[in-house]
Amino acid sequence: MQTEIWRWDAADIAHAIRTRAVSAREAVKSSLDRLDAVNPRINAVVDIIAEEALAAAAAADDAVRRGDAVGPLHGVPVTIKVNIDQKGRATTNGIVAFRDVIAASDSPPVANWRKAGAIIVGRTNTPAFSWRWFTDNDLHGATRNPWHAGITPGGSSGGAAAALASGIGALAHGNDIGGSIRYPAYACGLAGIRPSFGRVPSFNPSAPEERPLSTQIMSVQGPLARRVRDLRLGLAAMAQFDARDPWWVPAPLQGPPPKRPIRVAIATDPGRAGVAPAVAAAVRQAASWLADAGYAVEEAEPPEFMATVELWETIVGNEVRHAMLPSIEKFGDKAVKHSAGFMDGRVPQLDLPEFSKALARRSTLLRQWMLFFETHPLLLMPTSCEPPFAVGSDQGDAAAMTRLVTAQRPLFPPALLGLPGVSVPTGVIDGLPMGVQLVAGRFREDLCLDAAEIIEARAPMATPIEPR
16 A cells, blocks of 8 residues: 555665656655654654655655656655764754754765665664663653563664664664664664675764774664665665765675685674573574575684674773763763763773784784685674663663673674674564674675575564554
């Protein structure tokens, strides 16, 4: 039914608009109606852009009628996270003191999606400073997971994931420095991709100064989607050149064909720190599906896995201590102060020579992992070693926090090393979504997405859903 276009994939919406089977206005209106119906229950979209979106849809329909060349996302309704610049909107990053930081221009991901024809229907919630795996803050309030209000929607792109899982928008923008795309996708039953460092241009014109080095080389922008084919579409549009990002690399989205059969390394319990039975079962199930499709799967863990995990904590933690923790103490809410304070306490203080050695160590580990990918082009492992956590699990004592961080260890190596990682659903267990993570060598998103599509084809369709 055309009244339920909000259920459609982004690729189907774009095709229908190009062929005039539906109008951009119908697609955007359907998304906005869905937003009105479910957002009061989940609080995922915290800045609704209805009037501007409908005007953009009218312009998109005029372009189709004129026969203009249109982009791959022409007329597709999308959402943008509140921690990147969108012209005329507040870049709050979930912080009360930043509620009036109005962007003068678009950041590259926003600009690129607009160039591709996407229509932004709203901006999605994030924890304060985007520095938690949970999504609530004193400015915008808590975002609820549509699967279960007591379970985190993930963070920091929790608003993006909750909105998308509920049918608000066909694509969602997110960013990831320690799992902030992959974990919300996992928690909400979606597909999400953390692209390779350098794949998608990034820059916030409103930022008063450049980001610290670790943030520059580990934080990436990327899409979340309900289907893997939409991830491809959203990534290709977002990855276009922007001169404002000197790290951007013109790497092809399709790499050379790997030797067949493609060898997949299966790390069911990476780091050997324990994994929940449901998570281990999901990894084994995904491995069997890949084997059925002709992949050669075998148990193998990348080199120095835990050293890579610990180095992420060390490098990021030391830079956060100096570059972000003072602002968190000054402007942050109680929840982010508690979470950030615990994370800070885990990380040893490094002087400049020690920090330089840590950065150098990153290259050593990346070299080892790249050699590993020469023999095993694809790595299959958990997204998180436990099912999605209960809301507020990062507000407990040291034991609770240690359990949380330990479970998230599969999220850190791709971020440290600038590698692509895709979180893809494998089904529903005990009423909650479950999924796995696929990782490959630099700029081999295509290998991750190809395997993710095979897993997706065997897993029950999980979203969009009615918030519960």
